[in-house]
Amino acid sequence: MQRAALALLLTGLMLLPGCLGGIRDGLVEALPEQRGIPGGLTLACLSSSQFTDMVIEIDHAPGYAPEATTVELLTDRLNDVCDKPGGIRAEITETEFTHSGAWSPDAVRSQALEHREAPPMDGSTLRWHVLFPSGEYSEDGVLGVAVNAADVAVFRDSIEDAENILRRPSAENIENSVTLHEVGHLLGLVNLVYTSPRDHEDEDHPGHSSNEDSVMYWAVESSSLGAVFSGQLPDDFDDDDRADLSELASGDLEAEQQLWRP
Numbered sequence: 001m002q003r004a005a006l007a008l009l010l011t012g013l014m015l016l017p018g019c020l021g022g023i024r025d026g027l028v029e030a031l032p033e034q035r036g037i038p039g040g041l042t043l044a045c046l047s048s049s050q051f052t053d054m055v056i057e058i059d060h061a062p063g064y065a066p067e068a069t070t071v072e073l074l075t076d077r078l079n080d081v082c083d084k085p086g087g088i089r090a091e092i093t094e095t096e097f098t099h100s101g102a103w104s105p106d107a108v109r110s111q112a113l114e115h116r117e118a119p120p121m122d123g124s125t126l127r128w129h130v131l132f133p134s135g136e137y138s139e140d141g142v143l144g145v146a147v148n149a150a151d152v153a154v155f156r157d158s159i160e161d162a163e164n165i166l167r168r169p170s171a172e173n174i175e176n177s178v179t180l181h182e183v184g185h186l187l188g189l190v191n192l193v194y195t196s197p198r199d200h201e202d203e204d205h206p207g208h209s210s211n212e213d214s215v216m217y218w219a220v221e222s223s224s225l226g227a228v229f230s231g232q233l234p235d236d237f238d239d240d241d242r243a244d245l246s247e248l249a250s251g252d253l254e255a256e257q258q259l260w261r262p
């Protein structure tokens with residue numbers, strides 16, 4: 001408990017994404033309700049010692065419901081890597097966000113806080129929160145962001161724009177991969193809250209995989225992905241990503257900046 005409180009005090013706010021600019025690791029002024037960095041609840045997902053089940057809360061603007069394939073992919077992949085014997089389920093809610101214009105990281109944070117049904121650590125339930133708002137991110141070319149330890153946003157207007165005329169990949173495929181990519185950041189990938197013994201972080205795009213077959217490859221969340229991928233987008237973690245997660249789960253790899261520990 002003390003450890004968790006200390007972690008909260010020590011934790012700054014890291015804004016993740018920006019494949020274009022790499023990670024901004026500047027600390028943003030902390031409001032009391034802003035909790036943790038992406039990866040701060042990695043162990044909470046990988047362990048079942050307190051959180052035996054998990055909810056993916058999806059709040060979408062009217063007309064911005066995610067594809068069923070996106071929800072299924074998230075649930076399947078999290079089931080693969082996390083330890084949730086009570087199951088992982090999605091709760092999808094149409095939401096009127098009280099924000100207009102471009103989405104800054106703080107706008108994502110405050111709307112995530114305002115609309116969530118329950119806190120991330122809710123008794124024995126771990127809750128991660130995915131927003132699908134209308135509008136675009138404040139930085140050009142970014143399709144999704146991870147803010148805090150439990151909050152991500154995916155920008156479907158930008159995804160539609162990123163679809164090329166051949167629809168290869170299609171907007172649906174892009175949404176699938178971008179959403180899983182952002183949730184992968186909540187799992188701490190790559191090297192956000194640990195240092196992998198495997199050399200798979202892209203040195204030009206910190207926090208991302210250097211393997212274009214991993215969903216954690218940097219270009220997955222970039223509107224320039226059409227220039228990088230001509231067909232199928234990766235929609236899964238690769239062997240190195242999975243090895244990192246399994247060593248974090250076993251304790252062989254030290255996890256830092258955790259809001260909760262088993």
Ligand SMILES: [Zn+2]
Binds near residue numbers: 017019181185
């Ligand atoms: Zn990313």
